Every structure is written in structure tokens, then in C-alpha cells.
Amino acid sequence: xxxxxxxxxxxxxxxxxxxxxxxxxxxxxxxxxxxxxxxxxxxxxxxxxxxxxxxxxxxxxxxxxxxxxxxxxxxxxxxxxxxxxxxxxxxxxxxxxxxxxxxxxxxxxxxxxxxxxxxxxxxxxxxxxxxxxxxxxxxxxxxxxxxxxxxxxxxxxxxxxxxxxxxxxxxxxxxxxxxxxxxxxxxxxxxxxxxxxxxxxxxxxxxxxxxxxxxxxxxxxxxxxxxxxxxxxxxxxxxxxxxxxxxxxxxxxxxxxxxxxxxxxxxxxxxxxxxxxxxxxxxxxxxxxx
Numbered sequence: 163x164x165x166x167x168x169x170x171x172x173x174x175x176x177x178x179x180x181x182x183x184x185x186x187x188x189x190x191x192x193x194x195x196x197x198x199x200x201x202x203x204x205x206x207x208x209x210x211x212x213x214x215x216x217x218x219x220x221x222x223x224x225x226x227x228x229x230x231x232x233x234x235x236x237x238x239x240x241x242x243x244x245x246x247x248x249x250x251x252x253x254x255x256x257x258x259x260x261x262x263x264x265x266x267x268x269x270x271x272x273x274x275x276x277x278x279x280x281x282x283x284x285x286x287x288x289x290x291x292x293x294x295x296x297x298x299x300x301x302x303x304x305x306x307x308x309x310x311x312x313x314x315x316x317x318x319x320x321x322x323x324x325x326x327x328x329x330x331x332x333x334x335x336x337x338x339x340x341x342x343x344x345x346x347x348x349x350x351x352x353x354x355x356x357x358x359x360x361x362x363x364x365x366x367x368x369x370x371x372x373x374x375x376x377x378x379x380x381x382x383x384x385x386x387x388x389x390x391x392x393x394x395x396x397x398x399x400x401x402x403x404x405x406x407x408x409x410x411x412x413x414x415x416x417x418x419x420x421x422x423x424x425x426x427x428x429x430x431x432x433x434x435x436x437x438x439x440x441x442x443x444x445x446x447x448x449x450x451x452x
Contacts, residue, residue, distance in 0.1 A: 163189045164363055167215035167257075169200050169248070170222025174315035175262065178352035179219065186356060188363075191215065194222075200244040203251075210251040217359050218252055219260045220245065223292075227266070228411040230288040241291035245298040253302060258368060260355055261299035264292045265311040265343060265376075270415025277421050278309075278372045286412040296372065307372040308355070308425075311418050312386070315348035316446050321383070325390045326447070329398035339384035339402035343418035344376040347439035351375055358429045369428050374420035377436035389437060393444045 166183075170176050171192035183190040191213055199205045200222055224230060224240040245261060252259045266289035267282045284290045299305040314320040322345075328335055354375055362368045381389070384402045391398055405414065425431050 163187070164216040165189045165191060165213060166217045166219065166359065167191045167193065167213060168219045168221060169193055169198060170220065173221050174313055174318045174320060174348045175352055176221040177317035178315055178348045182352050182356060200247055201239055203247045206247040206251040210255055214255055215257050217258045217260070218248060219355060220248055221262060223262065227286060227288045230286065230291065231411045234287045237287055237291040238294070241295045242298060245295045249298060249302045249305070252304065256304065258362065259299060259302060259305040261295065261305060261307045263296050263307050263309040264289065265309060265415060265418035265420055267293040267296065267309065268415060268418065270417050272417050275419040275421035276374070278374055278424055285415070288412060303370055304368065305370065309372065309374050309420060310346050310351055311343050311376045311420060312345040313348050313351070314345060314443065316443060316450065321386065322390055322440070322443065325387050326394050326396070329391050329394065329396035332398055334399040334401055335387065336401050336403045336408065337384045337387040338405050338408055339382045340405050341414050341416055342380060342382050344379060344420065345381070345386055345436045345440060346376040347443050350377060350434055350439055354431050357431060361429060373425040374422050375425050376420050376422065377439050378433050379436045380419050381436065389440055393441055
């Protein structure tokens with residue numbers, strides 16, 4: 163049975179992969195820093211030599227966007243140096259490496275959805291570290307970089323769960339309306355990755371390179387928050403504000419919509435609209451009593 167190694171398995175995407183793995187015909191090895199410190203080249207090499215994975219999905223990442231401005235070294239250790247270690251460890255075993263990246267590698271000034279071939283120009287330390295992580299991954303001919311955006315899940319902390327928490331506590335909330343992108347349900351991204359692996363495993367050609375995946379559609383954070391309140395049944399009023407009225411340490415992209423045509427045509431991936439995926443996620447939360 164082919165082995166799939168998942169690093170950073172305690173995060174949103176890792177947990178969604180863990181959930182979906184029950185229906186897959188692969189041997190999954192889920193690790194987080196306690197089981198495998200991918201920041202250590204020796205630990206990586208030894209682990210790979212023991213496990214001998216066929217596929218590696220790197221879900222480990224430094225994602226504290228604002229803190230990365232002051233924790234540049236730590237962000238780079240996780241988002242760049244650790245990727246180097248995974249590449250070096252994958253190479254002797256011919257393992258396929260899936261590296262997750264972000265729309266933050268762009269400058270956010272576009273007015274049309276970003277193509278994989280568009281010029282990158284990250285505006286934050288987080289974005290710079292993720293772009294450099296892409297570069298390291300793409301030095302390896304069996305790597306596939308997937309850029310995504312606005313990730314959320316029933317697991318961990320994210321915008322959806324924060325809005326629900328605050329929506330229960332407050333009568334109104336201010337949310338920026340001038341940053342536009344596409345929310346991505348981590349369960350959908352996990353399913354897309356597993357579909358690609360299944361196709362490659364069954365003989366379909368592995369296509370190296372960079373791909374975009376988010377849910378379909380476009381919205382602002384304000385629109386997203388309004389949808390969350392509506393679907394959860396909260397009465398909290400969402401008030402639109404400009405980004406200049408909500409200053410952050412790191413600059414956020416004003417526009418982060420990703421074009422998904424390449425991943426759809428290359429690997430036959432179906433992509434759901436963000437609203438329907440949000441609806442499914444919130445229904446899961448309710449069923450879990452959250």
C-alpha cells in the first residue's frame with residue numbers, strides 16, 4: 163500500500179486530511195512537530211529513510227501574518243528552510259511533494275484573477291517567506307505547489323469561527339470591505355489534493371509546477387462575515403469599514419482572487435462555490451454542537 167506522509171497534521175488542512183483519510187486506500191502517516199521536526203535536516207532524512215513515503219503533503223507553515231513582520235527568522239525557518247529539508251529527504255525516495263502556498267505571494271493590485279504565471283511581488287514578510295518556500299520546492303522535479311487563500315475549517319482557529327464567537331457576544335462588528343478574495347474550505351482543498359494523488363497513483367501523468375486552488379466566486383471580508391452571520395443564524399450587525407481604519411502590522415492584499423483553470427483542466431478538479439462550502443462547514447459545526 164502506498165504511503166502518504168502528512169506534515170503539520172494538527173493544523174486545519176492536516177486535520178481535514180486526517181478526516182478524509184478514512185475513505186482512502188493509502189497508508190497515511192500523520193506527523194506534527196512532536197513526531198517529526200521538519201526544521202531538522204537530520205530528523206527529516208532519518209524519518210524518510212524509515213517510513214519511505216511515496217507522497218508528502220506539507221501542511222506545516224508559519225501563518226501568523228502580522229507576527230512574521232517581527233519574527234522573520236522563525237517564519238523563514240518554517241516556511242523556507244523546512245521545505246529545503248523536505249525536498250532533500252524526498253529526493254532519494256522519489257516521493258512526490260505537495261507544498262501549500264498562498265495568494266500573499268502577489269502584490270494584491272490586480273483586477274482580474276491571478277494566473278500561476280503572473281508576476282509575484284509579496285508585500286509582507288509572510289508572503290516573502292512563502293514565495294521563497296515555493297522556490298525551494300520547485301527545485302525538485304516531483305513537487306507540486308498549490309496556492310490557496312482565506313483558508314478555514316471546522317478545526318483550529320480561523321475567521322469563520324472567530325466571527326461566530328464574536329457574533330454571539332456582540333451586537334455589531336466592523337469588518338473591512340476593501341479587501342477582496344475567495345474563502346477556501348480546507349476540506350475541499352484536502353479532497354482536491356487526495357484526488358490528484360489518486361489520479362497519479364492510478365497512472366495519470368504527474369504535472370510538476372504551480373497550481374491555484376480556492377473555492378469559486380469572489381467576496382470581501384465584509385461579505386464573508388455577513389454570510390457567516392446569516393448561515394449561523396446570528397443577529398449581529400456587520401458594519402463595513404476601510405482597511406485604513408483597521409491598521410495591521412503586515413500589509414494585506416487588496417485583491418487575492420486566484421484563477422483555477424489550470425488545476426481544473428490538468429487534474430480534473432471540481433471546485434465548489436465559496437457560499438455552498440461555507441454552508442456545509444457551518445452545518446458541520448452545528449451538528450457538532452459548536
